[in-house]
Amino acid sequence: MSIRTIGIILNGVTGRMGTNQHLVRSILAIMKQGGIKVSDDLTIMPKPILTGRNESKLKALADKYSDAQVGKIAYTTDLDKVLADASYEVFFDSSGTLQRAAFVEKAVKAGKAIYCEKPTAITTDEALRLAKVCEDGGVKNGVVQDKLWLPGLRKLQMLKEQGFFGDILSVRGEFGYWVFEGHVADQQAQRPSWNYRAEDGGGMIIDMLCHWRYVIDNLFGNVKSVSCVGATHIPTRVDEQGKTYKCTSDDSAYSTFELENGILCHFNSSWNVRVRRDDLLTIQVDGTKGTAVAGLRDCWVQHVSATPKPVWNPDIPQPINFYEGWSKVPEATTYDNAFKIQWELFLKHVVVGTPFRWTLREGAKGVQLAEAGLQSWKERKWVDLAKI
Numbered sequence: 001m002s003i004r005t006i007g008i009i010l011n012g013v014t015g016r017m018g019t020n021q022h023l024v025r026s027i028l029a030i031m032k033q034g035g036i037k038v039s040d041d042l043t044i045m046p047k048p049i050l051t052g053r054n055e056s057k058l059k060a061l062a063d064k065y066s067d068a069q070v071g072k073i074a075y076t077t078d079l080d081k082v083l084a085d086a087s088y089e090v091f092f093d094s095s096g097t098l099q100r101a102a103f104v105e106k107a108v109k110a111g112k113a114i115y116c117e118k119p120t121a122i123t124t125d126e127a128l129r130l131a132k133v134c135e136d137g138g139v140k141n142g143v144v145q146d147k148l149w150l151p152g153l154r155k156l157q158m159l160k161e162q163g164f165f166g167d168i169l170s171v172r173g174e175f176g177y178w179v180f181e182g183h184v185a186d187q188q189a190q191r192p193s194w195n196y197r198a199e200d201g202g203g204m205i206i207d208m209l210c211h212w213r214y215v216i217d218n219l220f221g222n223v224k225s226v227s228c229v230g231a232t233h234i235p236t237r238v239d240e241q242g243k244t245y246k247c248t249s250d251d252s253a254y255s256t257f258e259l260e261n262g263i264l265c266h267f268n269s270s271w272n273v274r275v276r277r278d279d280l281l282t283i284q285v286d287g288t289k290g291t292a293v294a295g296l297r298d299c300w301v302q303h304v305s306a307t308p309k310p311v312w313n314p315d316i317p318q319p320i321n322f323y324e325g326w327s328k329v330p331e332a333t334t335y336d337n338a339f340k341i342q343w344e345l346f347l348k349h350v351v352v353g354t355p356f357r358w359t360l361r362e363g364a365k366g367v368q369l370a371e372a373g374l375q376s377w378k379e380r381k382w383v384d385l386a387k388i
Contacts (some may be wrong), residue, residue: 003035004351007047007088009112011079011103012095014050014057015192017117021339022094022228023048024065029340031070036344037085042332044351050075054136079103090115090350095202097122104130107138113350115142115343119210120363122201124371127364128388130335134360140309142346142356145214149338152294155329157219159301165287166304171220172284173267175208176275182238191271196247197217203249205230205373209268210366212255214358217365220285221259225384226336228255228373233272254372258382292329299329309331364388 011059013023027046030036035045047096050058050073056073066072076082083091083106091107093100093116104114114134120143121127123281134141147153159165182189194200197206216223230250241243252270259265279295290303306325342358349356372383 001040002042002046004042005045005047005087005222006090006351007049007085008090008092009051009079009088009107010048011051011091011093012064012099013092014052014054014061015094018094019336021093022343023061025293025337026340026343028065028070029337030344030347036347038352039350041223042352044347046347047087048073049088050378051077051079051082051285054224055079082121082142083107083112089113090347092116097206099128101126102159105133108133108139110139111138111139114360115346116360116363117144118363119206119367119370121361121367122206122371123242124364124368124388127278127367128361130363131360140350140356141360142342142349142358143360144342145358145362146338146342147209147211148218149341150303151297151331151335152279152281152299153215153219153283154335155299156283156292156294158332159285159292159299159329160219164290164292164301164303165285166289168220168263168285169214171263171265172286172288173212173265173269173281174277175281176270176273177266177280179271181234181236183244189237193237195271196234196237196249197245198249204253204269204271205250205255205377206367206370208253208267209255209370210269211266212257212269212362213366213369214362215283216259216265217256220263220265221261221387223257223265223369224260225258225382226255226369226372226376227382228253229377230254230374230377233270248282250377253373257369286368293326297335300326301329302326309326361388 013019027048030046035043037043062073062075082088091112091114093103095275097119120130171209179191180187180189193204210314231252232247232250233252236244236246252272255267257265282295284293292301302325308320345356348354376383
């Protein structure tokens with residue numbers, strides 16, 4: 001058995017998502033499982049180094065997660081020095097969206113494979129430019145599109161492949177939860193303040209329409225056009241220093257997407273909604289032969305043969321319990337962490353050249369949809385998408 005060590009620069013992972021999903025549940029989890037087994041003859045083993053501007057945060061993170069299994073985690077504030085080290089072949093960026101371009105350009109010049117969080121930029125032109133920088137530099141590249149590997153969405157894909165839905169008619173997504181404003185000491189905000197400042201790259205539309213693009217394109221069909229209305233429902237919030245600030249970006253988005261195959265999708269996304277549904281994200285797919293409702297992990301189905309016959313009569317209590325008559329899709333396989341699955345696919349792509357289609361050019365499609373959503377909101381009209 002040959003162990004192929006691959007150095008990975010993890011830039012800007014001191015934030016919640018970078019720490020939990022990318023460092024702990026992906027890279028360190030891969031190391032603790034003994035690496036990625038490619039074949040009986042080859043295993044890929046990550047070797048991470050943390051980079052960023054705040055040395056104390058990097059040190060605290062490295063100290064917290066260093067242990068006997070993964071060893072001592074390296075860190076540095078000298079990104080140029082580590083980019084010059086040939087043993088580090090992959091550059092991953094989870095910093096702020098507005099800072100991403102400079103990091104990616106520098107890493108491409110150093111010949112590193114590029115993997116980064118979404119959105120890759122806040123305009124389509126910039127997202128496509130970064131994709132071209134990677135392509136012209138001849139480096140392998142990818143963007144995080146984690147929701148494709150969520151168990152609930154994989155079950156939707158399985159049902160589609162089995163022909164369960166018949167002809168798919170429509171898709172409805174409900175996403176979000178109540179994010180505390182921070183005005184009350186015992187209800188501190190559970191999302192970072194930059195999310196609510198447009199000047200820092202925040203906003204629900206630029207955040208979530210990037211997700212909905214790859215989810216819809218991969219599961220239901222290519223998005224043709226969008227109609228979107230955004231809103232800033234909460235005008236002020238409290239930041240990490242306890243100071244009240246004005247919210248300058250949208251915190252909610254109400255979007256309808258028309259697909260090339262005629263399917264209509266509607267997604268509500270909001271940080272100002274209290275949850276009375278099965279999960280923080282639910283996606284309902286209605287077809288001629290059956291309907292499925294998926295959450296992050298679970299999925300429920302109702303076949304046409306089990307569909308009840310409601311009769312409209314508001315003068316009596318509803319005689320039908322609509323939660324009955326649904327069956328839960330059983331676990332047919334083992335579901336790993338969605339971020340970790342894509343990390344493993346990308347690292348195999350870098351080391352042995354296995355296919356990986358979720359490139360920065362694919363990521364630019366999400367930025368395109370978000371930008372079109374903002375245009376639709378501003379101009380109050382449907383916006384068609386150009387081919388990328």
